[in-house]
Amino acid sequence: MRRDIFQAIADPTRRAIIALIALQAMTPNAIAGHFDTTRQAVSKHLRILAECELVKQEHKGREIYYQLKIDKMKEIDNWLEQFRKIWESRFDQLDNLLSTIKKQKK
Amino acid sequence: MRRDIFQAIADPTRRAIIALIALQAMTPNAIAGHFDTTRQAVSKHLRILAECELVKQEHKGREIYYQLKIDKMKEIDNWLEQFRKIWESRFDQLDNLLSTIKKQKK
DNA sequence: AGTTTGCGAAACCGAAAAGTTGCGCATATA
């Protein structure tokens, strides 16, 4: 039951939903209209997104608008940072160096 | 059976493995030594990582060294780009603006 | 008031995932 953001973005439909509501809040019905699924399925995805605080709700009459909490997406960016350091620091050269050392050991 | 990189990083153990072999290639046994799982479980994770081309193998005698293909991680970075644009362009102000407009509609 | 619409929640189902166990093969070591 404990979800994290990485599990949330694992599903393609959820990624599409995230991109859809990133700039504009939308209702579950409106979101479902963009895909080939039912409102209930979308609602379930939204629930998962809400569980890991990726979306915020805004009630307006009987409609509920969902919008992406963009700040939460930075968590992915932060995790990626460790790898970005690697590939930005000319990793290819380092890789070649390591390969050379390994061959010498053989 | 069709996996993508987002599903690959959904599992916490796999993320730990990825971080572990990012800089240094390791054998399945060595990787398993770092976690509280069996070699077979690690082997299965490595197979999944290999399926979406996130790791490369290097055979050395009866040992197999696995290393992260760091370039593949850029796919996540690319996907994140669309959101980075949003939060880097002072999204908060835009959000406030939209909220104001919405209130006026009410 | 009665009906329609928008929604969440729960129950259910088939498919897939994660982990365990056991096996066989190849490479080392005695």
Place this chain on the structure above:
DNA sequence: TATATGCGCAACTTTTCGGTTTCGCAAACT
């Protein structure tokens, strides 16, 4: 040659996931 080690693969079990169906509630419309 015999034994131990490192590994992948396949079978099996338990859990989880994604989707559908059904229900009930609240807000809107007639």
